[in-house]
Amino acid sequence: MNGRRVTAADVARSIGVSRATVGYVLNDTPGTRISPETRDRVLQAAARLGYQPNTVAQALARGRSKIILIVLPDWPIEFSLRTQLDEAARVLDEAGYATITYTHHESEHAQPLWKLVEPEVVVGLIPFTPEDVRSIRAAGISRITPDPDEHLDIGLMPAVLAGPQLQVRHLASRGHRKLAFAATPDKRLSHLNAIRRRATERQAADLGLELLEAREIDYRDDNLAEVVHAWLAAGVTGVVAFNDDIAGTVVGTAVRAQISVPGDLAVIGHDNKPVASYFAPTISSVGVDNVGFGRWTAEQALHLAAGRPVSAGFPEPAVFLFERESTA
Structure with missing residues (x-):
């Protein structure tokens, strides 16, 4: 196909059937009347041409991208933040969701990433500003955590x-x-x-x-x-x-x-x-x-994306003293 992506229309033309027929077969659409012979011809042609489904288009058609966007404050990604993100990504992966992280700079010249991808949920590690909330909602995204209506103050x-x-x-x-x-x-x-x-x-x-x-x-x-x-x-x-x-x-x-x-x-x-x-x-x-907080962050996202139960509010502070030589 001269280096371009093979489409369902290419598969349809190669065997002389309609684009809709190919779509029904490749998407395994229930309730359609397609003969076993035609189904086999479509599958063989797709394999021969190297057809790969456009997963992004499929996700958008379903209204489910299975993507969680985690917006990071403009902080160095050090041990604590990295540990938190690793745990959040692990929990989301186990639930079948991909994680994208994005550092939101205060003086930003590029478009915010929530305008460029189609995440199911936008997660902030610190509360969003009212301006950010308006921007996220203007991008057609309604699932936001922390809940903007709670008006949380990190301080x-x-x-x-x-x-x-x-x-x-x-x-x-x-x-x-x-x-x-x-x-x-x-x-x-x-x-x-x-x-x-x-x-x-x-x-x-x-x-x-x-x-x-x-x-x-x-x-x-x-x-x-x-x-x-x-x-x-x-x-x-x-x-x-x-x-x-x-x-x-x-x-x-x-x-x-x-x-x-x-x-x-x-x-x-x-x-x-x-x-x-x-x-x-x-x-x-x-x-x-940080592991517990990362897990809680993922659970909040899954609650909005898939309706999973989760406790309300931020988790209780879990801090631990590690006494060593500098104060012993």
Whole structure:
């Protein structure tokens, strides 16, 4: 066929039958009166010509694409997010659905992917903005999760706040009364950084602890030792880090400056990445149930796509303390 796709019309012309007859045979349409001989001729011609069904067209005709679009915030795809996505994709695959992930940039020049594909459900890992909801619905997609009508705020979600709260409580349990927050310099994470910092401030205030103003910790900064020494001079003995990468940078800086960890400065990270357990000294961290959250995300999509039962609302926060050498 000169390199082009073989169509049902090509099959019909090759054996002198109608396009409708070929369609009935290839789609195994019930209730049609087609002789066994004609059916065999159609199937043999399709095999000879190398006909392959246009699955996209078939899905659109059925109104079922079996595609779930997961929209990612413009965050680095690191350990926690990757674990969550892997579990969501696994659950959806077992249910017969393909997963497409798409990073939604704030200053976007390309068309949003929900306008270019035909997903059955659009899933946001964080709540969609009203503008996004209007755009998704304008593309003819009505199945959206989280439910836009619930007007969720990521900054108020217990699952997001529980980690920083546990970080502060752990340092308080070790006797630390003056803390510092080590922030990420990654501007893509500025909103999440602010949420975790506020959660840290509120938990510290509730426990009667003092929390210094947040400082960005960039591993490329040659003056990090000065930051750590300034913390010590101000009486800081515990550091709440935005994540394990930031915690590792603080610990590494302290060790190179001959500051004892945790003797002079205790540090706790967030996410419980593998690096936390093989860093030296090992880094205490708070881990979130990313597998459970990924499974819940897939279940929400399957509820909208196939009517599967699912619990309402975001899952209860499941966070775990992994105490290691940096706070022991």
